[in-house]
Amino acid sequence: MRKYKIPHKFEVKSILELYVEWFRQGKLKINSDWNRDLKIKFTLQDPCNIVRKTLGDKVAEDIREFLRVLVGEQNFVDMIPNKSNNFCCGGGGGALQAGFPKDRRRYGKLKFDQIMDTGAHYVLAPCHNCHAQIEDICEHYGGSYHTAHIWTIICLSLGILGKNERSYLGPDLADYGL
Amino acid sequence: MSNNIDLTDLSADFKQQVLDQVPDANLDLCLTCGTCTGGCPASELMGLDPRKFLRMVNLGLDDQVKATEWAWVCTMCGRCMYVCPMKINIPKLIYNTRKSWPMETRPKGIRGSCEQHVKSGNAMGVPTEDFIWTVEDVVEEIRQTQPLFADMEVTVDRPGAFMAVNQNSREPVTEPDEMAPLWKILHLVEADWTYPSVMWAGENYCMFLGDDDGWRHIIERFADHIDNTLGCKQVVNTE
Numbered sequence: 001m002r003k004y005k006i007p008h009k010f011e012v013k014s015i016l017e018l019y020v021e022w023f024r025q026g027k028l029k030i031n032s033d034w035n036r037d038l039k040i041k042f043t044l045q046d047p048c049n050i051v052r053k054t055l056g057d058k059v060a061e062d063i064r065e066f067l068r069v070l071v072g073e074q075n076f077v078d079m080i081p082n083k084s085n086n087f088c089c090g091g092g093g094g095a096l097q098a099g100f101p102k103d104r105r106r107y108g109k110l111k112f113d114q115i116m117d118t119g120a121h122y123v124l125a126p127c128h129n130c131h132a133q134i135e136d137i138c139e140h141y142g143g144s145y146h147t148a149h150i151w152t153i154i155c156l157s158l159g160i161l162g163k164n165e166r167s168y169l170g171p172d173l174a175d176y177g178l
Numbered sequence: 179m180s181n182n183i184d185l186t187d188l189s190a191d192f193k194q195q196v197l198d199q200v201p202d203a204n205l206d207l208c209l210t211c212g213t214c215t216g217g218c219p220a221s222e223l224m225g226l227d228p229r230k231f232l233r234m235v236n237l238g239l240d241d242q243v244k245a246t247e248w249a250w251v252c253t254m255c256g257r258c259m260y261v262c263p264m265k266i267n268i269p270k271l272i273y274n275t276r277k278s279w280p281m282e283t284r285p286k287g288i289r290g291s292c293e294q295h296v297k298s299g300n301a302m303g304v305p306t307e308d309f310i311w312t313v314e315d316v317v318e319e320i321r322q323t324q325p326l327f328a329d330m331e332v333t334v335d336r337p338g339a340f341m342a343v344n345q346n347s348r349e350p351v352t353e354p355d356e357m358a359p360l361w362k363i364l365h366l367v368e369a370d371w372t373y374p375s376v377m378w379a380g381e382n383y384c385m386f387l388g389d390d391d392g393w394r395h396i397i398e399r400f401a402d403h404i405d406n407t408l409g410c411k412q413v414v415n416t417e
Binding site: 001003004006007008009010011012013014015018019022027028048052053084085086087088090091092093094095096097098099100103104106107108110111127128129149151152154155158160161162164165167168 | 217219220223224247250251252253254255256257260285286287288290291320323324326327342343346348353355356358359360362363366367368380381383385386387390393394397398401404405410411412413414415416417
């Protein structure tokens with residue numbers, strides 16, 4: 001809206017900011033008891049458009065504080081580099097539909113290596129382009145991690161994830177709580 | 179014997195066009211340090227990288243700049259600019275390069291999605307009634323089968339709601355049940371929210387296409403709908 005100088009009366013928030021807000025306000029009572037024995041490892045994709053290009057490192061740091069509570073401090077592993085310094089996964093900018101899949105996947109090799117280096121079982125990808133690309137490079141390069149949305153893990157941890165809402169979970173979590 | 183470099187015949191027209199659009203792009207300030215390239219995952223794809231691309235622009239190699247498909251392989255992620263000591267706006271240079279391609283030569287997939295979004299409010303081209311129907315269908319099923327959520331409310335276009343939440347169009351079309359976890363969270367925190375029915379999708383294919391008119395149109399209609407029809411004070415980007 002700033003780009004085209006479109007007047008507007010509303011404020012814009014990212015759902016990531018709200019997760020953190022609700023948690024701090026005590027409205028979203030997350031905890032990591034569910035993962036205490038499972039010890040499943042999670043990493044986070046910092047989407048370029050949300051972190052580097054818009055809200056900056058603050059949202060990246062805040063959401064990490066949230067995720068450490070959600071999955072357990074020792075079960076969260078960061079990619080290197082991360083936050084505003086993160087490498088683009090290669091799914092954005094229309095890459096998924098640009099018609100250059102070989103180049104897109106070569107682009108994504110860097111991201112695949114980053115993820116594999118974390119040893120994480122799950123990548124939380126709060127951007128649909130990232131989510132699709134990170135899933136695709138996993139299949140293409142033979143990784144074993146799963147790509148999930150943060151909302152799925154929040155609901156799983158609270159015991160409210162429906163049985164049809166688990167398509168991105170691996171066998172380690174697919175039946176959890178059912 | 180050395181000569182001074184003679185720049186009188188250098189005409190970097192495309193560079194000037196971009197600077198006209200983006201006066202603070204700093205294209206002339208490039209030191210060719212290569213820091214951009216060092217952290218760019220698109221480096222070496224198609225034999226190009228951000229430093230080389232900008233060099234071509236600065237040297238007026240306009241034909242080559244516009245002919246390479248590298249502009250569609252770069253994702254405009256902005257890491258180059260983030261690390262650039264001169265803050266050169268390479269993403270906007272790429273955006274304007276995409277824009278310089280005649281519309282019918284731009285990648286079909288992106289073009290189709292952008293056109294759909296301008297027409298129907300989402301890149302998958304879902305008619306509004308179908309979006310509403312899908313939402314109502316899924317929430318009804320949850321109300322019937324998940325007692326904890328028997329009274330969960332999910333609305334489209336509820337006037338006066340505090341929050342207007344956007345929705346990536348992938349879910350309603352290919353995996354509608356995947357919308358539910360977010361609804362449950364919103365329900366748990368007692369959020370006062372609704373989906374907008376106009377330009378409801380979170381994706382931005384016009385940015386990918388280099389289509390300013392489409393982009394502006396989408397945002398104008400969206401802002402108008404939020405401000406004037408629904409009166410929501412907060413827009414939540416779930417993308």
